[in-house]
Structure formats: C-alpha cells, structure tokens
Amino acid sequence: MALYAQTLLVPILSVVSMVLSITPLILHWQNRNWPATCLICWCLGLNLFNVVNALIWPNDDIDSWWSGVGLCDLEVKIMIASYVAVPGNLLCIFRNLASVLDTRRATLVPSKQQRWRNHFIDILFCIVVPVMAMITHIIYQKSRYVLWGISGCVNSFDESWVSFVLSFIWPPIICFIAGYYCGLVLYRLHKYRSQFGSILESANSNLSKSRFLRLFFLSFVMLLAIIPTQIFVIYKNVQYSYPWHRYSWSTAHSPDWGTIPKWRSDGEVFFDRWVPITSGFLFFLFFGCGHDAARIYRTVLRFFGFTCVRGPPLASTVSSGTGSMNSRAKILGRKKRSSDSRTYVNNITSTRVAGTIYEDLEMGASVPRGPKRSAWLRLFKLSSRVRKPPTPDLSTPLNLICTNAWAGTSMSRGSSDFTETPTRRDFIRVKQVISQESEVQL
Incomplete structure (x- = not known):
C-alpha cells in the first residue's frame, strides 16, 4: 500500500x-526557568x-498493524497528562512574569515561606x-x-x-x-513601561528585558493558539458523546475492554499532532536566535573541531545566559572616591576634607571602565607633591574645632502598584552611605 x-x-x-x-531547553535549564523547561x-x-507512531503505523493496512501493547498504554497516559500540563506550564510562566513586576510584594530577600509557595505552585x-x-x-x-x-x-x-x-x-x-x-x-x-528595565x-x-519580552510573547502566542483549540476540542467531545448515559463502572469497563479498535486515517492525522510541531519552531524562533544561543552553537562547533569559529568581541556584564541570582541581596558595588585636598593659608589654617561615597545598586551597577588604583598609592603621590606645613607658633592662643558628621539614607522602590510615578528614581532599591570628616584648626 502506498504511503x-x-x-x-x-x-x-x-x-x-x-x-x-x-x-532553548538548555538555556531555560541553565537559567532555572522550570515551567518553560517543562513546557519544552x-x-x-x-x-x-x-x-514513532508514523513509523509503526504508516498506512491503512489494518491487518498488518502491530497491536501496540505496552507502547500505547504508556502513550495514552502521557497524552492525557499533556492536555493539562501544557496549559499549566503557561499559567506558571505568566504567574512568574507577573510576580517580577509586582511592586507591592517586593522584598529584598524572599522569605522561606514565599520561596516554598512559588515552588509549590x-x-x-x-x-x-x-x-x-x-x-x-x-475511571472514564x-x-x-x-x-x-x-x-x-x-x-x-466513556460517553458520560x-x-x-x-x-x-x-x-x-x-x-x-x-x-x-x-x-x-x-x-x-503598560503601567511600568518607563521603569521596566530598572524593575527587572x-x-x-x-x-x-529581552529575555522577559521573548518569554512573554512566546507564551502569549501559544496561549492564543491553545484557548480556541481547547474550546473546539471540548465542543467536539461533547458533540460525539452526547446524549450521555448514566455512569457505571461495569458499563465503562465491560468484558471487551481489552479489545483494541482500529481505524483507517485516509491520509489525515489528528489535528492535535501539529501542536507540538509548531511549538518547537516557536521555541527556536524566540530563543534559538539570540546571543546566548549563538554561544551554545559556537561551543558545539568547537567541540566538533571547527576552531576557526570566533567568539564575541566583548562579553556582556549586564545579562548572562548561565548567571543565576539567588536573592536580591546579591549586589554589584560601585565606589566613588573624591580626591583629597589640602590648603594652607597664612601658615595658621589647615583644612583636610575627605569624602567617601558608596553606592550599592541591586543588580544594576555598572563596572568602572578605568583600572582601579589603590587609595594608599594615590595619597602617597599626593602627599609627595604638597609642601610640608610650617610648625605653628605654640605661644599664640589656639582654638581647635573638630567636627565629625555621618549621614545614612536608604531608599526603596514604591510598595504599591497604584501610586503615582515619582519624579526621581526611588523605585530602585538603593543604599547610600555618605561619610564626611572635617577638621578645622583656627
């Protein structure tokens, strides 16, 4: 029989x-995105x-078909599970994306109860x-x-x-x-469109930002396709099984329960067989063409001996395909130091000002471009250029004023979804510590 x-x-x-x-499966596994990993x-x-099924039953020659005992027993169970698993995975993906943008329940470090709740869902x-x-x-x-x-x-x-x-x-x-x-x-x-990158x-x-939007649009397209499909399936199932008879275990599991019905396809497959095929192409379209995917392709090519493959010119320090942020307390530091200055006036006044500002930005601080130098080395070079001040005349009355000031402020992003957007960027959790010491001799 022709194929x-x-x-x-x-x-x-x-x-x-x-x-x-x-x-895409490797990328989501590395990023610990478990719902997307399960979906793939x-x-x-x-x-x-x-x-497997197309190779075993490729035609309508029913007499030559294998009974499928064992294999089909496993397949039908997995297919039944997939009918709720695929929508469930999409639900978890959308829920996780919504929680990322939830500013009402934003915490520096999620509690153990919050983590377990997310894992449980x-x-x-x-x-x-x-x-x-x-x-x-x-049962049915x-x-x-x-x-x-x-x-x-x-x-x-069962038609019940x-x-x-x-x-x-x-x-x-x-x-x-x-x-x-x-x-x-x-x-x-839409609400946080101007602060979207900072919230992430x-x-x-x-x-x-790119990974968030790609994951959202992938799930959005799949949901748009699955909802009408599920509605059509439930309509057809009810149509074929109606009118329903009264349920009975003996009726649903009659003596001929083990008999395997066989039907010709006439060259047409079930329409739900195209859903996983289309999904695989969507996975590649959204997650198989990015920089993270290109890195995996280069690794595979080098493994097979293609050493001429070049890597990217610069590695991004903002996003990483294998990076994992375990908590919001994982902070990148940025340090700014002001230069020391000394001024001597009329041999009797000496002022020294040293300011140090530390800014810790959660996951958003940029790395300084220039090479870091030791603060002690800068102070040594500066002191070698300044003339040593003369010894003051101790016979003259001396007034000494010493001041020590320290200020600390802590800002966090808004805790409500319904507050007006502030003019300054206080929706990012920022820690500032400003220390200043000044000593004035008169």
Missing part, C-alpha cells in the same frame, strides 16, 4: 522541531510520539495535576486505547458526564487562569 504524504511530513517535521528545541520537555515527548501545575489526570483516566477509560493510521495510539473515553467533569473541562479552565495572569502582565507592562534589574530573577 500518504503526511506519513513522511509528520515525522520529518517532528524531528526538525525536536532538534530546534534543544538549544512535554513538546519534545509529544514530537517523539509523532515520529510550579510543582502543582507542572507535575501534580498531570499525574492526577493520568490516575483518574482509568472506555477501552484500553484506539489505533489510528499515522496518528497511532489514541485515548478513548464523568468524562466531562474529570477530563474535558479542566484544560479550558487552566487556560482561562493563565489568561488572567497574562492580562496582569500586560497591565503592569532589582528583581530576583534571571530575566533581562
């Missing part, structure tokens, strides 16, 4: 999509199923909910699985209200929750 065009097209595009997804892993698994939607979907599948599983040409293993469900409650309704609900967080990110992006620098994240 259909989609028999060749689906596995080829799936392999290309898998290869293109490797670099789910799409990689579904693309792998596309390749990520684990809940990325792992726990998909596992629960796999476990509850047995009408048959072991269904074999379909080219598409391969397909799950089955239980299938609607345990399976059909949850992917759209999770998508709508993800849509809420997506709208929240859009609102805060002070946040406890590995996101630069």
Whole structure:
C-alpha cells in the first residue's frame, strides 16, 4: 500500500522541531526557568510520539498493524497528562512574569515561606495535576486505547458526564487562569513601561528585558493558539458523546475492554499532532536566535573541531545566559572616591576634607571602565607633591574645632502598584552611605 504524504511530513517535521528545541531547553535549564523547561520537555515527548507512531503505523493496512501493547498504554497516559500540563506550564510562566513586576510584594530577600509557595505552585501545575489526570483516566477509560493510521495510539473515553467533569473541562479552565495572569502582565507592562528595565534589574530573577519580552510573547502566542483549540476540542467531545448515559463502572469497563479498535486515517492525522510541531519552531524562533544561543552553537562547533569559529568581541556584564541570582541581596558595588585636598593659608589654617561615597545598586551597577588604583598609592603621590606645613607658633592662643558628621539614607522602590510615578528614581532599591570628616584648626 502506498504511503500518504503526511506519513513522511509528520515525522520529518517532528524531528526538525525536536532538534530546534534543544538549544532553548538548555538555556531555560541553565537559567532555572522550570515551567518553560517543562513546557519544552512535554513538546519534545509529544514530537517523539509523532515520529514513532508514523513509523509503526504508516498506512491503512489494518491487518498488518502491530497491536501496540505496552507502547500505547504508556502513550495514552502521557497524552492525557499533556492536555493539562501544557496549559499549566503557561499559567506558571505568566504567574512568574507577573510576580517580577509586582511592586507591592517586593522584598529584598524572599522569605522561606514565599520561596516554598512559588515552588509549590510550579510543582502543582507542572507535575501534580498531570499525574492526577493520568490516575483518574482509568475511571472514564472506555477501552484500553484506539489505533489510528499515522496518528497511532489514541485515548478513548466513556460517553458520560464523568468524562466531562474529570477530563474535558479542566484544560479550558487552566487556560482561562493563565489568561488572567497574562492580562496582569500586560497591565503592569503598560503601567511600568518607563521603569521596566530598572524593575527587572532589582528583581530576583534571571530575566533581562529581552529575555522577559521573548518569554512573554512566546507564551502569549501559544496561549492564543491553545484557548480556541481547547474550546473546539471540548465542543467536539461533547458533540460525539452526547446524549450521555448514566455512569457505571461495569458499563465503562465491560468484558471487551481489552479489545483494541482500529481505524483507517485516509491520509489525515489528528489535528492535535501539529501542536507540538509548531511549538518547537516557536521555541527556536524566540530563543534559538539570540546571543546566548549563538554561544551554545559556537561551543558545539568547537567541540566538533571547527576552531576557526570566533567568539564575541566583548562579553556582556549586564545579562548572562548561565548567571543565576539567588536573592536580591546579591549586589554589584560601585565606589566613588573624591580626591583629597589640602590648603594652607597664612601658615595658621589647615583644612583636610575627605569624602567617601558608596553606592550599592541591586543588580544594576555598572563596572568602572578605568583600572582601579589603590587609595594608599594615590595619597602617597599626593602627599609627595604638597609642601610640608610650617610648625605653628605654640605661644599664640589656639582654638581647635573638630567636627565629625555621618549621614545614612536608604531608599526603596514604591510598595504599591497604584501610586503615582515619582519624579526621581526611588523605585530602585538603593543604599547610600555618605561619610564626611572635617577638621578645622583656627
């Protein structure tokens, strides 16, 4: 029997999509972006199923088909989990992006309770909910699985209200929750558009402006595609299963439950097989063409002996593909020292002023361009150029005034989303310590 065009097209595009997804997967793994990492892993698994199924069941010759025992039992469980896992990963991504822009709950160092809460939500939607979907599948599983040409293993469900409650309704609900967080990110992006870069620098994240926007637009495009798809799927499932019969375990798990139905494809694959293929190309489009990805490509080429590949001229000190900020207390320092000056007037007045200003900016300080010199070396050179002052006449009455002044100020960015934007940049958490000592002899 001749092969259909989609028999060749689906596995080829799936392999290309898998290869293109490797670099974005490495980048998100290095940056500890676990929801995005899980999202790519789910799409990689579904693309792998596309390749395997198209190779095992490439035509409509039902008599020659393998029964798929074992393989399909695993595939249908993973596909059931992916229906809620992909929307759940998008929900976690949007929630994390919204928390980065949340100035109301900004803290210097997140508490242990806050960290555990964030980890709990990520684990809940990325792992726990998909596992629960796999476990509850047995309740409404009408048959072991269904074999379909080219598409391969397909799950089955009982025509009752239980299938609607345990399976059909949850992917759209999770998508709508993800849509809420997506709208929240859009609102805060518009509100803090002039302070966007500074807020990211002070946040406890590995996101630069470019990485933040790329991750947001990737998730935004996927959500726009998944929401209408899920609505269409639930409409078709209800249409095919209605009218619902009364649920019974014995009816759903009849004696012929182990019989495997087989259906011809007529050269058409299930439309949901194209979702992971398209997702892989989107991953590459948003995260496979940047500077971080180019660094990985150069490393791979050098590994295979292409030593002529040149590196970038200058390494960026602002963003790093492998950098990890573990807390908001990880601060870059910038130090400015004022020059010492000494003036002697009429051999009786001596003034010395030394000021030191330390500015610690969270994750946003720039490194001085010039080479650092020792303060002791500068003082030594300065003192060698100044004439030694004459010894004052101790017989003359002497008044001595000594003053020591120290001032400290601490500024933090606003703690409310609904306050007016200040004229000066106090939305960044800045620490200033100004010390000044002056000694005047009269």
